[in-house]
Amino acid sequence: MQRTLSVIEYSVDEEAMATLSKALSHPVRLKILKLLDSHVCCFTGELTEIIPMAQSTISQHLKALLDAGLIQGEIHPPKVRYCINREQWLKASALFGKFFLSEKECD
């Protein structure tokens, strides 16, 4: 969609946080993350039982979370076990935390 001639410059943090936010911008992905975080389940099959969506759709959302680095998958054929990627989780937490540290009041 980029149609401006001058390409807009964003900071590394802006790009990273936008990418993370996009991954977090769908309620089902938040639900999946919470399920993985609370350890209620880890295998894809359990997710498809809990969440009333087509298996392909769940898989697509898992891929989105994978691409954002928020989760990681371990293959235990023929199943795949997904877990929170704790390293990226902490990075994300730090990024959002830093972002919301207010600087001033608006007068």
Add this chain to the structure above:
Amino acid sequence: MQRTLSVIEYSVDEEAMATLSKALSHPVRLKILKLLDSHVCCFTGELTEIIPMAQSTISQHLKALLDAGLIQGEIHPPKVRYCINREQWLKASALFGKFFLSEKECD
């Protein structure tokens, strides 16, 4: 796009955080928020000078941030001064903070 017969239930927090995340999912909106937060500028006109995008596009992004409640606008004809909505800012901060509080490790 909702095509499942059984409508999926989400918690209030999941809905709220997804909405907030969507508002934060574009780098230019993050840049705008940071500018407003750091008080570098507050009037729309200043944003359109700093950010090389069409005025209508900036206005559209401001509306997205308004709709998410993250900013508020004061009319000073013919200008409009935008500020961070501190109340919603704190709520958002708390929501993300809570979300990223890890519960367990994945073994």
Add this chain to the structure above:
DNA sequence: TTAGTTCATCGCAAATATACGATTAATAAC
């Protein structure tokens, strides 16, 4: 009233996201 300023909104085009069923790939069990 007329012109100027500022910003929102409209209308459109293109890109991206979302959801599904069907298919494919990989592996285990036989």
Add this chain to the structure above:
DNA sequence: GTTATTAATCGTATATTTGCGATGAACTAA
């Protein structure tokens, strides 16, 4: 080998997002 299981990917339809220029609305200044 064949079959069953699990999950990823493909193809497609629809919805949403993003961007722009043009226009409109609201107000000021002359």
